[in-house]
Amino acid sequence: MAGPPDQNSISGVSITPENLTALRLLKERLGLSSEEEALTWSLRASLDVVRSVQEAPSGTSVEESLPGYRYLVRRSHPWRKQAALRGRRLLAGQLVLSMKANGQTPEAAAETWDLPIEAVREAQAYYDAHQELIHHEAVEDRSRAEDTVTLRSR
């Protein structure tokens, strides 16, 4: 009767000979320096795949153009739907609400965030047209955070 297959170990993780071969193949094809690096790469790639399938549960840099907007995009997210500034982790609502909290003009906000003035004005127009969504998401973020056991208030 055949015994269990020989086991190898990478970073304390037990690897079957078949999977070790796959990791070596990956290492060769990607020009990586070690099997450990290949294991790390495969884990990250798997996570990226899962994220794209599940609409990025922990955030992603994937952006989708929004018709009618030049500086605003939609970033895939499990529940946030409001637009973000292109190439930034800055939501349109976050930008406009910070302007209001700090009494800023669009020119001052453009300087603060290193954005073209047109991008700030576009975010303001978006905010005006989507206030209900933006306010709902602000409430939703707090609600979700309070549902966790780790948020501490004074």
Add this chain to the structure above:
Amino acid sequence: MRLLLDENCAAKQLVTALRDSGHAAVTVYSAGLQGADDLKIWTWAQHHGDTIVTKNVSDFLELARTTPAHHGILAIFDHPDSRKNLSWVQIAKAVSNLIESGLQIEGSCHDLNSWYF
């Protein structure tokens, strides 16, 4: 303790207000993390021992559950009533109040809005 300001908090005035209050602060821009996803920012912060300051609170709390021994999250919530939102100077004051309280930052997520007074 050093603060890592997430992109939604990386306003120049907040960096200045924090530094004027004696807090070490870096932004995702200076860390080369512009546009990076939550996981990358989280990993960077844990590697460098930084406390994350963010408005994308619920996303980071999800990551915090996977890393109980993290370096802390300072959460800023936007309120639909803009008069209830903190200005940058008020955020810096809230950070000072929290730190002066002596409460442990590491391994915790603190609601900064509640610390402005």
